[in-house]
Amino acid sequence: MLTINVAVLLAVIVVWRLRRRTEARSRFDEKLTVVIVLALGVLIAPTPAGQGMLNILGQLASGVTQASR
Template sequence: MLTINVAVLLVVIVVLRLRRRTQARSRSDERMTVLIVLALGIILAPTEVGQDLAAFLGQLVSSVSQAAQ
């Protein structure tokens, strides 16, 4: 039996959608991409991976802001 992690599937979909040229996207296509990214965020947020990613991004933003000062 093959199982697919929903978060991994959404990441693949987001990457494929974002690879397309911006000029080729309609408003409804952009809205769909935003909804998919929001769904991915909701799925990842309560997980350990989501928490680690949030901590990493927080440290990155903090170090960039300190470097800019």
């Protein structure tokens, strides 16, 4: 039996959609991509990988804030 992780499937769809030329996208196409990316974020956020990304981004933001002072 083959199981597909929904987060992995959404990540593949996002990469596939973002590889297309910008000129070929309609507003609906762009909105759909945003919705898919948000859904991917919601699926990844509670996982250990998502928490690690959150920590890294938090440290990066903190470093940028301190560097600008």
